[in-house]
Amino acid sequence: MGKKKTTFNISKIDNFSEWYSEILNKAEITDLRYGVKGFVVIRPWGARIIDKMYRIYESALRATGHDPAVFPAVIPEGNFKRESSHVEGFAPDVFWLESVKGDDKLALRPTSETAFYDMYNIWIRSYRDLPMKIYQRANVFRNETKATRPLIRSREFHWIEAHDAFATKKDAEEQVQDDIRMTEEVMHKIFGVPFLPMKRPQWDKFPGAEYTVGADSIMPDGKIIQQPSTHLISQSFVKAFDVKFVDEKEKEKTPWLTCYGPCMSRILASILSVHGDDNGLILPYTISPIQVIVVPFSPRDDSGEPNGKGVGDAVDKIRADLMAEYIDVKVDDSDKRPGEKFFFWEMKGVPFRIEIGEKELESGEVIVFIRDTKEKISVSIKDLPETIKNLGAEYDERLIARADEFFGDKVVDCKDKDTIKKALDSGKIARFSFCSAEKEGAECAEYVEKELSARVMGTRADLNEKASGKCPICGKKASVVVYAGKSY
RNA sequence: GGGGCCAUGGUCUAGUCUGGUAUGAUUCGAGGUUUGGGACUUCGCGACCGCAGUUCAAAUCUGCGUGGCCCCA
Numbered sequence: 139m140g141k142k143k144t145t146f147n148i149s150k151i152d153n154f155s156e157w158y159s160e161i162l163n164k165a166e167i168t169d170l171r172y173g174v175k176g177f178v179v180i181r182p183w184g185a186r187i188i189d190k191m192y193r194i195y196e197s198a199l200r201a202t203g204h205d206p207a208v209f210p211a212v213i214p215e216g217n218f219k220r221e222s223s224h225v226e227g228f229a230p231d232v233f234w235l236e237s238v239k240g241d242d243k244l245a246l247r248p249t250s251e252t253a254f255y256d257m258y259n260i261w262i263r264s265y266r267d268l269p270m271k272i273y274q275r276a277n278v279f280r281n282e283t284k285a286t287r288p289l290i291r292s293r294e295f296h297w298i299e300a301h302d303a304f305a306t307k308k309d310a311e312e313q314v315q316d317d318i319r320m321t322e323e324v325m326h327k328i329f330g331v332p333f334l335p336m337k338r339p340q341w342d343k344f345p346g347a348e349y350t351v352g353a354d355s356i357m358p359d360g361k362i363i364q365q366p367s368t369h370l371i372s373q374s375f376v377k378a379f380d381v382k383f384v385d386e387k388e389k390e391k392t393p394w395l396t397c398y399g400p401c402m403s404r405i406l407a408s409i410l411s412v413h414g415d416d417n418g419l420i421l422p423y424t425i426s427p428i429q430v431i432v433v434p435f436s437p438r439d440d441s442g443e444p445n446g447k448g449v450g451d452a453v454d455k456i457r458a459d460l461m462a463e464y465i466d467v468k469v470d471d472s473d474k475r476p477g478e479k480f481f482f483w484e485m486k487g488v489p490f491r492i493e494i495g496e497k498e499l500e501s502g503e504v505i506v507f508i509r510d511t512k513e514k515i516s517v518s519i520k521d522l523p524e525t526i527k528n529l530g531a532e533y534d535e536r537l538i539a540r541a542d543e544f545f546g547d548k549v550v551d552c553k554d555k556d557t558i559k560k561a562l563d564s565g566k567i568a569r570f571s572f573c574s575a576e577k578e579g580a581e582c583a584e585y586v587e588k589e590l591s592a593r594v595m596g597t598r599a600d601l602n603e604k605a606s607g608k609c610p611i612c613g614k615k616a617s618v619v620v621y622a623g624k625s626y
Numbered sequence: 627g628g629g630g631c632c633a634u635g636g637u638c639u640a641g642u643c644u645g646g647u648a649u650g651a652u653u654c655g656a657g658g659u660u661u662g663g664g665a666c667u668u669c670g671c672g673a674c675c676g677c678a679g680u681u682c683a684a685a686u687c688u689g690c691g692u693g694g695c696c697c698c699a
Contacts, residue, residue, distance in 0.1 A: 589699095
């Protein structure tokens with residue numbers, strides 16, 4: 139931590155891996171010293187961001203008719219193993235609690251369908267109970283065998299899971315579309331993380347789903363990171379839990395279920411990575427724990443107290459005025475010199491800094507520093523709350539626009555293996571016509587995985603893209619347009 | 627799933643090849659001088675990842691474990 143032009147010697151663009159590790163540590167987002175593989179401590183700065191994310195996401199869910207619940211973290215083995223494809227998909231990753239006595243072993247939930255549906259079997263009796271839309275904020279556990287990475291792939295992560303039940307398949311499919319819309323409205327339009335909604339190929343859907351739509355985002359190193367996914371649960375799954383209801387005509391029917399799982403800790407990884415620069419974090423105004431940091435200068439004359447206390451009254455008023463407008467503000471009146479405070483809060487990603495000293499008191503205008511553009515502007519003290527709010531909105535729009543710009547040129551149209559490989563090697567997503575997203579395509583996807591070390595992400599869920607020509611892998615007639623990328 | 631690199635005060639690091647109780651910086655605590663973009667100074671606290679082995683003697687050599695990072699499939 140010597141004197142450097144930037145806070146980091148590491149460039150985000152040239153050496154993303156190291157930048158990422160470094161930033162989590164320096165900005166006090168996580169601490170890896172807990173010493174259990176795949177389990178990280180999330181520190182206050184990280185936890186406060188995640189808390190704001192949760193609130194925003196939960197209010198979006200409430201607004202679309204979801205209610206909260208809190209389910210146990212353990213699932214009895216019998217419930218967990220009721221649906222065969224689900225077992226097959228998740229069993230390898232489950233942590234089992236061996237020491238608990240009882241008929242059933244207990245699983246630490248890797249996801250909670252088998253907990254929710256056990257209760258839905260009881261709760262759902264009649265068509266009047268539908269739709270039932272319940273979510274929970276939860277930590278879930280998966281015994282990842284692949285290399286773990288803090289926030290990106292941990293063995294414990296923090297998400298929301300919404301489990302919805304509908305009377306008809308049509309209603310359920312509309313919910314899937316609604317979920318994608320919510321991802322767009324929250325993750326993209328508030329958090330500034332762009333993504334592509336991809337319908338997963340049959341061989342890559344959620345275990346126990348009829349189909350899965352994943353939101354694929356991209357990291358600065360060009361790797362794909364799967365963000366919230368949403369699933370239409372298969373009827374075999376529903377039947378395994380014997381969830382049924384009586385319709386208007388007194389006929390017994392099975393409901394259609396969906397689930398949606400936005401993962402706060404993983405979205406945070408995207409937020410930090412997409413927006414940050416070589417001076418540290420750049421947090422969206424909406425979710426920054428501190429939105430405005432006030433740094434008072436000490437008075438220049440000999441009459442005042444040190445550490446800016448000479449401007450104390452004015453600073454107190456500014457703080458109160460901002461707080462009255464629900465702006466998160468902190469005054470850094472510690473003994474550090476101003477320069478050190480500047481670097482520190484810039485590194486932490488705080489959007490705005492107000493500098494105030496005697497000069498400003500006289501003129502009635504303070505300096506406002508803007509983290510992303512590094513501009514300094516003059517703002518009259520009485521207009522501060524209003525101006526900060528406006529600047530905050532512009533700030534987030536700018537972050538989103540910048541992220542979109544980065545994301546914009548990532549998709550490259552490809553015709554054959556060579557162009558696909560070239561696109562992938564330069565950190566892009568390849569788009570090409572492909573034989574099939576049904577089971578027949580699995581072999582070609584395996585080729586893509588083995589030979590090109592990329593994952594077939596699926597087909598666009600929001601567009602109907604027409605295939606042309608032949609599959610570049612097997613040479614059969616192409617039926618779908620798929621996207622592929624190197625993946626986390 | 628396969629391969630490689632690494633582990634020394636809170637953090638970063640020298641020492642490891644060639645075995646003899648550990649270097650420097652920073653942080654932290656106390657004091658002084660400072661405060662408009664990472665101040666200076668005095669004093670102080672603080673470490674060899676764990677277990678086993680070899681040895682008179684292990685941070686150093688060997689094995690196993692744990693954790694971190696990177697690459698490939």
